[in-house]
Amino acid sequence: IIEAKGLSKTYLLGRLEVPALRGVSFRVRPNEYIAVMGPSGSGKSTLMNLIGCLDTPTAGEYRLDGELVSAMDDDQLASIRNGKIGFVFQTFNLLPRADAFQNVELPLIYAGLSKAKRRRRVEEAIEAVGLTERSHHRPSELSGGQRQRIAIARALVNRPALLLADEPTGNLDSVTGEEIMGLFGKLHDAGNTIILVTHEEYIARKSNRLIRLRDGRIEEDRPVGRV
Amino acid sequence: IIEAKGLSKTYLLGRLEVPALRGVSFRVRPNEYIAVMGPSGSGKSTLMNLIGCLDTPTAGEYRLDGELVSAMDDDQLASIRNGKIGFVFQTFNLLPRADAFQNVELPLIYAGLSKAKRRRRVEEAIEAVGLTERSHHRPSELSGGQRQRIAIARALVNRPALLLADEPTGNLDSVTGEEIMGLFGKLHDAGNTIILVTHEEYIARKSNRLIRLRDGRIEEDRPVGRV
Ligand SMILES: Nc1ncnc2c1ncn2[C@@H]1O[C@H](COP(=O)(O)OP(=O)(O)OP(=O)(O)O)[C@@H](O)[C@H]1O
Numbered sequence: 001i002i003e004a005k006g007l008s009k010t011y012l013l014g015r016l017e018v019p020a021l022r023g024v025s026f027r028v029r030p031n032e033y034i035a036v037m038g039p040s041g042s043g044k045s046t047l048m049n050l051i052g053c054l055d056t057p058t059a060g061e062y063r064l065d066g067e068l069v070s071a072m073d074d075d076q077l078a079s080i081r082n083g084k085i086g087f088v089f090q091t092f093n094l095l096p097r098a099d100a101f102q103n104v105e106l107p108l109i110y111a112g113l114s115k116a117k118r119r120r121r122v123e124e125a126i127e128a129v130g131l132t133e134r135s136h137h138r139p140s141e142l143s144g145g146q147r148q149r150i151a152i153a154r155a156l157v158n159r160p161a162l163l164l165a166d167e168p169t170g171n172l173d174s175v176t177g178e179e180i181m182g183l184f185g186k187l188h189d190a191g192n193t194i195i196l197v198t199h200e201e202y203i204a205r206k207s208n209r210l211i212r213l214r215d216g217r218i219e220e221d222r223p224v225g226r227v
Numbered sequence: 228i229i230e231a232k233g234l235s236k237t238y239l240l241g242r243l244e245v246p247a248l249r250g251v252s253f254r255v256r257p258n259e260y261i262a263v264m265g266p267s268g269s270g271k272s273t274l275m276n277l278i279g280c281l282d283t284p285t286a287g288e289y290r291l292d293g294e295l296v297s298a299m300d301d302d303q304l305a306s307i308r309n310g311k312i313g314f315v316f317q318t319f320n321l322l323p324r325a326d327a328f329q330n331v332e333l334p335l336i337y338a339g340l341s342k343a344k345r346r347r348r349v350e351e352a353i354e355a356v357g358l359t360e361r362s363h364h365r366p367s368e369l370s371g372g373q374r375q376r377i378a379i380a381r382a383l384v385n386r387p388a389l390l391l392a393d394e395p396t397g398n399l400d401s402v403t404g405e406e407i408m409g410l411f412g413k414l415h416d417a418g419n420t421i422i423l424v425t426h427e428e429y430i431a432r433k434s435n436r437l438i439r440l441r442d443g444r445i446e447e448d449r450p451v452g453r454v
């Protein structure tokens with residue numbers, strides 16, 4: 001499903017070059033459950049942005065479902081992002097002027113679902129993260145962890161073939177965190193692929209493969225735990 | 228240093244009332260180190276905002292250093308907030324158009340320090356969180372955990388008598404998290420008071436008192452670990 005060869009990303013700050021990823025290579029097969037770990041600043045979010053087609057590498061090759069992403073046009077990229085990939089951002093990225101319901105509904109509007117079908121799927125996703133009573137709160141009227149859970153509901157509502165979650169439990173107590181991991185486990189059991197960034201061991205233990213980054217390189221890539 | 232009696236906070240959403248805190252009472256003595264825990268949405272950030280004089284309660288009494296905060300005028304509140312209290316927000320709240328150095332420098336400008344003295348203290352604080360090489364990056368040019376560490380440096384730069392930190396390690400790997408807890412430990416050893424919200428056990432274990440919230444009430448308030 002994913003093939004990365006020598007992926008690099010160097011940010012440009014004026015004339016200063018900031019190498020965030022230095023030649024990362026790996027493959028992901030369908031239905032894998034991967035935990036990405038590593039110190040703060042090691043390049044995890046940068047890698048997730050490349051995998052999710054939200055940014056382009058400065059070097060290297062990236063294939064999604066066998067196709068070279070660098071050769072795709074904007075329409076193709078957008079349809080992949082909206083259809084196949086669910087993304088939970090480290091910074092949530094919710095629309096501030098829309099309420100929780102409207103934020104979760106957004107991917108379904110892009111996917112062209114009918115209003116009635118959208119309503120049912122949004123209510124189901126918000127119920128799954130335990131926030132039915134907060135459906136009409138805006139992001140600023142929610143707690144930090146509640147915003148995070150709405151961002152998770154939005155990523156799951158399209159039942160994505162590939163879920164990319166960047167620190168999905170950073171603001172959640174462990175009981176709520178376990179509930180979210182239960183949702184991810186169901187998505188995985190249904191045959192989908194999950195890649196999540198975490199720094200919490202109890203989250204990483206749910207996965208079946210660990211990729212550890214350090215200073216923009218892969219330090220370790222091995223099978224773990226869950227089968 | 229702090230005396231809270233029957234503190235309550237009810238948010239108003241149109242005609243809907245959302246009770247976030249329902250009558251919370253506690254005292255904090257100088258040089259205590261308190262961990263506040265509880266499920267997502269239980270009222271932790273709301274409580275921190277009241278303690279830090281960033282919001283006013285809808286009921287109850289709150290005294291800081293023996294004085295009733297509700298009776299203070301805006302100037303008094305601002306001088307307490309800028310002088311005595313350091314606040315690490317759950318959402319970092321960095322100025323997007325200022326770089327890391329300028330963000331950390333802000334409390335020292337309010338405190339009226341000379342430029343040379345400010346420079347020294349800012350460099351020291353940024354060095355303490357390990358981000359000297361990122362001093363001139365803006366928040367959008369930093370990783371999630373790096374933004375969090377700049378927000379921590381900003382809260383510590385004024386050597387506050389009271390440090391309020393809301394989930395300060397949510398985006399940090401455990402090694403970096405331990406480094407930050409080392410900084411808090413030093414501040415505590417120097418006689419200052421620390422109140423931090425966390426959902427991570429290894430962070431809570433650094434404190435000497437645990438206040439656990441559930442549904443806007445104090446479920447538990449007892450001494451723990453660190454002496
Ligand atoms: N501005 C607001 N308007 C309406 N409701 C709000 C507002 N801010 C918070 N709330 C609600 O008040 C409750 C407490 O929120 P608070 O942010 O204090 O929780 P928390 O314990 O910090 O949670 P978390 O661990 O998820 O950060 C939540 O249920 C939230 O939905």
Ligand SMILES: Nc1ncnc2c1ncn2[C@@H]1O[C@H](COP(=O)(O)OP(=O)(O)OP(=O)(O)O)[C@@H](O)[C@H]1O
Pocket residue numbers: 011012013018019020038039040041042043044045046047090361364367368369370371372373398399400
């Ligand atoms: N837009 C940018 N411009 C310049 N440098 C950047 C930019 N975005 C990130 N960086 C730098 O690239 C490096 C990798 O950042 P990245 O966000 O991928 O790290 P991370 O592993 O996700 O860290 P964290 O765990 O703290 O979220 C960091 O050192 C950061 O300062």
Ligand SMILES: [Mg+2]
Pocket residue numbers: 044045046090166370371372
């Ligand atoms: Mg990151």
Ligand SMILES: [Mg+2]
Pocket residue numbers: 143144145271272273317393
């Ligand atoms: Mg909070």
